[in-house]
Structure formats: C-alpha cells, structure tokens
Amino acid sequence: MKTLARLGPAMVVGGAISAALFGMALVSLVWTPYAPSAIDIAHRLASPSATHWLGTDPLGRDVFSMLMAGARNSLAVAVLAVVIGMGVGVPLGLFAAARGGIIDDFLMRAADLVFSFPALLTAVVITALAGPGARNAMLAIGIFNVPVFARLTRGTARAVGARGFVIAAKVFGRGDLAISRAHILPNIAAPLVVQASIQFALAILAEAGLSYVGLGTQPPAPSWGRMLNDAQTYIFAAPRLAIFPGLAIMLAVLGLNLLGDGLRDWLDPRLQRPPADPAP
C-alpha cells in the first residue's frame, strides 16, 4: 500500500487510463458490440441508446465499436513508431557516446537536421508520396522518433560513461559493445522509458492527424482521425459524431502523458526534490 501511495496520483490515473486503452484495443480483437465496419442504413445516425451506446454514424455503423477498433489501429501505429525510434535511435546514441569525436559530431548534426523539419509536414509529404496507409504513417512517424531517442541516449550515456564503474570496466579491457550493454543501458533505461511514453502520446496525435487528412489508416479499418474527418461533413446534423473520437484521442494522450510524468517522478532519483515540471 505504501508503494502505491508513493507512485503518486499522476501515475495511478495515467496508468489506469493507459491500461483501459490497451484493454479496449485488446478486447476489440475478439469482441466489439457490432462489427465495426457493418453498415446498417436503416439505423443510420441513431442517437446513443441501450442498443448503440454511442449511437451510429451516417452509414449506420456502431460508433462505440468503431472507437474500440480505432484504438487498436491507433495503438498499433504508435507502438511500432516508438519501436522504430528506439530500435534505431538507442543503438545510434550508444554508438555516438561510446566513440565520441567525429562520429559523435556527425550523428548529432544529422539529428539536428532531422529536427529542423516540421515532423507533421514531412510525415504528410512522405505518406502522401509513398502511398497513404497505416504502414507508411508508422514509418513516417517513426523516423522522427529516431533523433529524439538518439540524442537522449547519447546525452545520458555520456553522463553514465564518466562514472567510476564504467571507467573500471574499461580498465579491465571490456569492449564498447559489452560496456554499453552491461553497464550503460541498464543505467539509462529510466529516462528512455519516460521518453517512450511521451513519444507514444505524440505518435497517437500524429497518427490521428494523418488519418484525419486521409493519409493514415485507410478505410474500412476504423481510425479515430478518419472518424473525425467523416464527422465534419455531418457537423450540423450530428455534432456528437465529432465529439467521441476526439475525446478518445484526448484521453489516450492524457493518460500516456500522465503515465510519463508519473514514471519520471517515480524513477527519478532526485525524487526528494519537489518535482519540476517537464519540458514538452
């Protein structure tokens, strides 16, 4: 009980929302109240009721079922985008930190360069030209996660690398790779996990944005962003259609951000200090 209290409210609330989100996505794999793409023109634009919890859309599809399936698509794209970012960025950052010198300079300049492109704009261009769809959206978002993780890994790895136990390992003749894996990575895992939760939230926002402009998840697969786009056509007739998918996105991002804040406070060894507010 003491540990739960020490987790703090952000962690508890954020963890609960995130767990609910993942739960909803997982359940949607085996069960949704209706098939998310089942068209039922007879019951189109129905108001929320016992049969259709959040009502139906202009094609009579059940909004709640679509939201559940949308969670799955959103999360899949976001998870993979973060995996790409970490999978490429963390090794690059470790490499830059271990080698230093010109390799380090080059990699960090390259990261700066990628940062100078507005991420969403570039993701729009890449997905539009390479072909719209969840796979390209995931790649386009993932690319911009690479420099984020590369920089963070490099910075934290250099700080750890200057500590006694790493120098001792070097003196004993262990190689860069072994030191990175055995000594540095475990010591920088905490900030990486926190950053992952933040990038995860940003990836959900980005995926929603891309799907909203028709470049992300393609129909008939439901997605929150596309639902919002569809809702805009009916904004006068059925404004509630524009409310629910947006709420879903907001809750997902809020939950993940809170989880990130909570994790940081929990993992940060300087916890004794009053928690400072995060940079974005």
Next chain:
Amino acid sequence: MLRFLAGRLLALALTLLAAAALIFLVLEVLPGDPAALILGVNARPDTLATLHHQLGLDRPAALRFPLWIFGLLRGDFGESYTYHAPVAGLIADRVMVSLPLALLALALSTTLAIPVGVFAAARRRRIGDTLAMAVAQLGVAVPNFWLGLLLILLFAVKLAWLPASGFGGWSGGIWHGLRSLILPALALALPQAAILARVTRSAVLETLGEDYLRTALAKGLSRNAALWRHAVPNALIPVFTILGLQFSFLLAGTIIIENVFTLPGLGRLIFQAIAGRDLIVVQDLVVLLAGSVIVVNFAVDIAYVLVDPRLRQSGPR
C-alpha cells in the same frame, strides 16, 4: 563577437544546404515517376518523354540539384506543372494566409501562456496553480484539428459569430480577412499555450530557487517585485527556446488546420501539389518551411547571446 556571428552564419548556410539536399534526396528516392502519374498508365512513350523533358526530369539528378539551389538563391522557384505558373507567385499568394495565421496563433499562445505560467509558479501548490496546470495537462492532450472542430461547433454552428470555413481575403479590409483566421488561430494556439505555460511555470520555479532571488528578498524587495524584476526575466531563456521550437509546430499545424477550415494557405497548396504530383511545388514548400524553422531557431540562438552575456564566452553550444 563578429567572428562568432560569422561562424554561426556559415553553419546556418551549411544547415540550409544540407536540409535542401535531404529533401531533394527523399523526393528522388520515393517511388513514382511524376510524369507517368500525371499522364496515367496509358501514356505513349513519346508523350512521356516530352513531359520528362518539360519537367526537366531527363537531366541527371546531380545536375538538377545545383540548378534548383541556384534558382532558389535567385528567387526562381521553378514553374508549377499543374498551375502553369511560377511557384514563387503561388507561394506568395498563400503566404498571405498561412503567415498571418501562424503569427496570430503565436501571439495568442504567448500572451495567454506566459502570464498563466508565471501566475502558477508564484502560487505553487495552491489551488490556482493546480487548476491551471490541470487545464494545461488537458490542453497538451487535445489534437488541434479536433479543437478546430469544437470551435466550429460552438462559434460557427451554435453562436454563428464567425465563419465555419473559407477565407474572405484581405481586399475587403483587415477585419474581413482576420475573422476567418480567428478560429483556426485559436485551435492552433491553445494546445501550444498549454505546453508553453508549463515550461514558463517550471522555468520561473527554477529561478525562484536561485541565490540572487533570496538576496533580493533579503534586501527587502517585495515578493511581487522580486518575481517580475528578477525571476521572470531570467526565466525567459528556456521560454524563448520553446517559442522557437513552437514555430515549427505551428507551421506544421497550419497544414492540418487549413484543411479543417478550408483556408487557401500553404497547407492546401501542398496537398493539391501532392495530389497532382507537382513535385517542384512540394520540394519548394518543404524547403521553405524547413528553412524558416532553421532560420527562426538560429535567430533565437543569436538572441540569447545578445540578451545573456554569459553565453558569449562559452561560444556556440
């Protein structure tokens, strides 16, 4: 100082060139022959060849890149295939929508966020702070295009105060153009303001813990005077960094927001250009937007050094 500036300017030029090269490379590598896409699958080989020649695609990439760069330097952005017009002119028309939109959003976000952030820091852990930060936490999570839809619902559908979409143009007076930009600017500004308020709060909290502030209080300065004269000015450096970064978010944000409000800005142009595979327009627009982000961040860096003499000795980071 002059040497420092010259060095930074050289670095700026190199960064801009590298950014242009990266865009060029990505557009080269991405699949799809623009000429084939424009003409469709049944195009005859000779028409295809003619179009290739018209688009300049028959020349090697190694030659097209420097030609493009020198053109940009002379203000020649090339000729749009779909619009049959110089790209520079197309961009100039749309900038009159996108730039006021981004600037209005930046102004709204700053004027809202900085007072809220300072207020929250000054009343740390009290009800005002908790409330402001809870709202900010929500604001960070709101997708701007959804906020745009909600604003349309409230101010255009329910209250009918402002137009739901479209742009009136500047010819009918400032207000005529501005009223179409208010809702999109708000949609862009509020999530950014949430981030900025959080940064401002933590930056001010940081300076509130500094020795010079304790000294100021010990010398009998009032809490408010110490806050505004010493804590806030020193806290503005991280705030300006974020402002520089936010410019990039705002530019990218206009691309989506212009779609929500059907505004004829750069974002619409880029979507139309992509749809028509008008690659020279896409290429120019991306380099222009990335270039302005690079230049803005450069300006922020230089501004630091001018504002804070401590950074001058250490040189570039």
